[in-house]
Amino acid sequence: MRVLIVDDHASFRSLAARMLREAGFAVVGEAGDAATALDEATRLRPDVVLLDIVLPDRSGLAVALELAGRPSPPRVVLTSSRSRSDFGSSFDWPRGCAFVPKHELSGAGLNALLSVA
Amino acid sequence: VSRRRPFWLVAAAAATVLALLGTDVARALDTGVADAGLAFFAPSACIGVAAALAVGRWPERRRMALLILLWLLVGVLDDLDWDWQASRTAATVSMLAFGLQAPVYAQMVLAYPAGIVRDRLERGFLAVAYPLSVAWVGFPLLFGDPRTCTGNCLPRVPSLVFTGHTLDLRTVGRVFDALFILLGAAVVGLVVRRLRRDPHGARRTRLPLMVAGVYAAAEFVAARVAELAGWSQAAAPLGWIERANTLLIPAAIFAGVATIRRQRGPVGDLVVELGAARPGEVRAALARTLGDPTLELGLWLPERHAFVDESGAALDAPAASPGRAATLIGPEREPLAVLVHAETLLGQRPLLEAAGSAGRLALENTRLQAQLRAQLAELRASRLRIVAAADSERRRLERDLHDGAQQRLLALGLALQLLRDNQGDPRLLEQAEAELQEALRELRDLARGIHPAILTERGLAAAVRSLVDRVSVAVEADLPEERYAQPVETAAFFVVSEALANVGKHATATSARISVGRLNGRLVVEVRDDGGGGAAATPGGGLQGLADRVGALEGRLTIDSPPGAGTTVRAEIPCASS
Numbered sequence: 001m002r003v004l005i006v007d008d009h010a011s012f013r014s015l016a017a018r019m020l021r022e023a024g025f026a027v028v029g030e031a032g033d034a035a036t037a038l039d040e041a042t043r044l045r046p047d048v049v050l051l052d053i054v055l056p057d058r059s060g061l062a063v064a065l066e067l068a069g070r071p072s073p074p075r076v077v078l079t080s081s082r083s084r085s086d087f088g089s090s091f092d093w094p095r096g097c098a099f100v101p102k103h104e105l106s107g108a109g110l111n112a113l114l115s116v117a
Numbered sequence: 118v119s120r121r122r123p124f125w126l127v128a129a130a131a132a133t134v135l136a137l138l139g140t141d142v143a144r145a146l147d148t149g150v151a152d153a154g155l156a157f158f159a160p161s162a163c164i165g166v167a168a169a170l171a172v173g174r175w176p177e178r179r180r181m182a183l184l185i186l187l188w189l190l191v192g193v194l195d196d197l198d199w200d201w202q203a204s205r206t207a208a209t210v211s212m213l214a215f216g217l218q219a220p221v222y223a224q225m226v227l228a229y230p231a232g233i234v235r236d237r238l239e240r241g242f243l244a245v246a247y248p249l250s251v252a253w254v255g256f257p258l259l260f261g262d263p264r265t266c267t268g269n270c271l272p273r274v275p276s277l278v279f280t281g282h283t284l285d286l287r288t289v290g291r292v293f294d295a296l297f298i299l300l301g302a303a304v305v306g307l308v309v310r311r312l313r314r315d316p317h318g319a320r321r322t323r324l325p326l327m328v329a330g331v332y333a334a335a336e337f338v339a340a341r342v343a344e345l346a347g348w349s350q351a352a353a354p355l356g357w358i359e360r361a362n363t364l365l366i367p368a369a370i371f372a373g374v375a376t377i378r379r380q381r382g383p384v385g386d387l388v389v390e391l392g393a394a395r396p397g398e399v400r401a402a403l404a405r406t407l408g409d410p411t412l413e414l415g416l417w418l419p420e421r422h423a424f425v426d427e428s429g430a431a432l433d434a435p436a437a438s439p440g441r442a443a444t445l446i447g448p449e450r451e452p453l454a455v456l457v458h459a460e461t462l463l464g465q466r467p468l469l470e471a472a473g474s475a476g477r478l479a480l481e482n483t484r485l486q487a488q489l490r491a492q493l494a495e496l497r498a499s500r501l502r503i504v505a506a507a508d509s510e511r512r513r514l515e516r517d518l519h520d521g522a523q524q525r526l527l528a529l530g531l532a533l534q535l536l537r538d539n540q541g542d543p544r545l546l547e548q549a550e551a552e553l554q555e556a557l558r559e560l561r562d563l564a565r566g567i568h569p570a571i572l573t574e575r576g577l578a579a580a581v582r583s584l585v586d587r588v589s590v591a592v593e594a595d596l597p598e599e600r601y602a603q604p605v606e607t608a609a610f611f612v613v614s615e616a617l618a619n620v621g622k623h624a625t626a627t628s629a630r631i632s633v634g635r636l637n638g639r640l641v642v643e644v645r646d647d648g649g650g651g652a653a654a655t656p657g658g659g660l661q662g663l664a665d666r667v668g669a670l671e672g673r674l675t676i677d678s679p680p681g682a683g684t685t686v687r688a689e690i691p692c693a694s695s
Binding site: 009011012015016018019022081082102103105106 | 519523524525527528530531532534535538539548552
């Protein structure tokens, strides 16, 4: 499975990439902001985008919506250093998006998440 | 004022009745005194005196009344028309009175309503008119030849010192006639000049009598022209004009009184109304009595050096917008208040001033209240700002923690997870250690930003020095090792910290100077830089937050930052050593 990692922290990106590779994912690219993320998604056509909710230029949620509107969209897994409860029960999650808090991120976890959805 | 009104009206009515009765009695007795002119004249003058007494203030009233009485006196003396055969002296007096009638009348018109002529040109006119009038009647009295004299030299009076010389009195009379035509024209000119100069309100008071004065002057000039041209029969219609004019005088004075009453009446009402006005109603009361619903009231706050309205909100500079004018109440340097009103009210300056002084006490009260409100509003606003500043500070802390240390620790977590499967991988270990070090450093910085430990432990001077060590520009600092109360030191520290942060951020400065010292029981902290200037406390900005922090300690923060001339941030905080 081809993965694009979008996060503005380089050390997180590199460590997450290594972790996912070790779990058998093909990490095809990394992006540090929303604009790059959209460009890379067009260019690389990944199957999965691991997307941080807080990006320096735009919200990750906006990126998720835009990706979802494309033909044959990638699966989007949102991530954040906050946990799901921090966003509240009435938070408007984009349709079809999975969520994993950063501190729970693992290759196995991601696999499970993708097979369920 | 209003309580006196009935008294003077009754006095006027009584005087009128008495005068009419008196003339009738005199006529009945057939003493020769009861001239038809007197019947008009005496009551008119009495009404005039009463009216003059009813308006204005002492001694103006008395002066005006005396002037009208003088006019009555010369009028009566002239009207008596004593016959030469009866009494030489009486006839001479009557003659002089005849001559004085015109200048006394002119003085009365020009002096109304103050009872005194202050204008230099008008005084000059009177100084010419009086001697000329006396000379006019005196000349034939002294030198007239009773055998040849006709017309102006009044043959009813034989010459006192007729020398037997043939003196052509007709020529002299013509010269006088010509001079009096000029004087009559001068009266008209003076009246027109006065009306043009008078403010609107004063004009309304004076106009009726001025019209009567112009009318009389025109009549006088017409008589002199008739004399010159030799139309003796012109005297007949002029006699009626004279009577009509006599009636015009009390009417005119009454009209003036009515105008003054109309203007002063509201002030009387205002005194009552302002006495009962509740706070916040003074503007409305003033607007009502001055007849200007758009009237704005600005109360001067000396400590702010600005005007505020009754609610304590800042009033825009009462600058002249079209059609608006401002009238200060109280001394110009330290006014009590300002009225911003329609420009047309300017014509009623006496009314404005009267309203101002009538309302002084109420205004003073309102000002104190406005002052209190303004302080309260400022206090509320600063309290809100302090709360808002605390909120935004917490948001900033959350963001800093989230973006800084937390991210580092998350990365550390990932690295440890990977290390579990790749035991002993030196690159992973290195990265994990680096993340941990960064997380610790960021937590340290954050803690120092919340409250520097060095400030608590070693005081302001040491804390400021540690700030200075971390800025890139050259800083000269004058820092006594004195300790102050904790809140004072904290506020002073943040003043320096914020000012230095601004130096680094915007000021394009190359050097800065910090001075800290005690002055008159206050800790004075000053940070001066040589940058581009133009700094100001903006809502929600760091400098505003500082001002509130310093204000909460009863201190004052001033920012002097003219564009291009550097910035000086200065805080003065009341302090006691601890």
